[in-house]
Amino acid sequence: MRSVVAALVFVASAFAYSISSPNQSAGWTITGPNTVVWSMVSTDPQNFTIVLSNQVVSPPTQQILAALVDGSLGQMTVNPPSGGWQTGTGFRVNLVKDANDLDSILAQSDQFAITVASSSSSSGASSLASSTGLSTAVSLSSVSGGTITAPSVSTPPSATTSGTGSAAVNPSTSDTSTTPTNNAALPAMGMQAGIWSVLALLGAALA
Template sequence: MHANALYAATLLALVSQISAIQVTSPSSSTVWSSGTSGQTVSWQSVSTDPTSFVIQLVNQAGFLSNSPVTLTANQSTGSSNVVNSATVTYPSGSWPVGTAFQINLMSSSNSNAAILAQSQQFNITSSGSTAASGSSSASSSASGPTTISASKTSVTSSATVVTITSASGNSSGDASGGIPNSASTSKSAGELLTPPSALVSLLLAFIGYLGVFA
C-alpha cells in the first residue's frame, strides 16, 4: 500500500508539471509569406500554465541555419480558456522560405528549456513568384508571325502615270537580269507607251517631209 501511494503521488506530481497550453495557429494548412513582416501566432491555455513563455521558430528540413530563432523573448500567456494571439517578426527582416517550419512555445530561452507547446508544420513562400512566372508565359505565347507588307512605288509625269508594284518578298530578277516575275506595270486610261524606235522613225519621216518643201 505504501508503495502504491508513493507511485500515485509521483505520477500526480508529474502530471501537474505538464503544460496544457496549445498552439492553435499556425496550423498545417497555414502558409506565411516572406514579404509580410508581421505574422500571427495564436494559442490557448489553462490556469495552471506558466504566466509567460518564449516564442521560437524552428525548422525540420534545414531551412534555418541558426535554428531555433527567438521571435519573442517574453510573451504573456494571457487569459485562460480563450484564444490569445501575438504578432511576431523575423529578427533580420524577411522570413526564410521553405517547408517544415514550426512554432515552439518555450519555458525560457535557455538551451535546456522545456517545450510547453509546439505548432504543426507549415510552409513559408516567396510573395509574387508565381504571378511573375505566369506573366512571363503569357508574354511569350502572345508573339505571332511577322507580316511583311508589299511596297508600292509611283512615278508621275505631266503626260503619263506609270505605277510599278512589286512584292517585297520577291526582290530578285530572272537569270537575264530582267524584271522579276512578280512585277506588274500599269498605265492611265487612253494613253499608250510609245517605244523609242517608233519615235525615231516618226522623227526621220517628219524631217524628210520638211525637206520636200525646202
C-alpha cells in the first residue's frame, strides 16, 4: 500500500505544469480569442492539448481548443470553438496529454466565468469624440436629395478689402502708378500760374 501511494506522489510531482490564467478573478469574455498562460518544468512533456471543460453543467462539456501545443511558449491565444464561446460559470482549462486522452490531465485551472465583454471601450470612444468636438451623427437637415451637405465654414476676410493699408490684388497696378502722378501735377500747374503772373507784371510795367 505504501508503495502505491509513493508511486502516485512521484507521478504527481513529475508533471509540474501550472495554469495561472484564466482564474477566478480573471476570466474570459465571449468577444474574440482568449489567452491561456502556464508555467512548466524540464520534466514536463513538451507538448499538450488545451481543453475547455465545464463539469457543473448538465451534461458536462469538453471542447478541444488547441492540440500539440508547445509547452515552452508559456502562453497561447485560443480561438473560440465552432459554436462560439458560451457564457456561464464553472469553466476550467485543462492541459491534457493529447486529443485522444482528454482525461490524462497535466494541469487544471481554477474555475472561472465567461462573460459578455464590457462596454467601457465604446463609452471611451464616445468620450474621446465629445472631447475633440467630433460627432458620430449627421444632422438630417444637412441631407437633401441623397446628398450630404457639409457644414458651412467661415472664410477669413478677403485680401481685396479697400481702404488704407489694403493689400493690392494685381501687383502691376499699385498706388505708386497713380497717386504720385496726380501729386506731381499740382506743382507744375502752380509754376505755370506764376510765370503768367510775372509776364503780366512785366507787360504792365512796359506799358
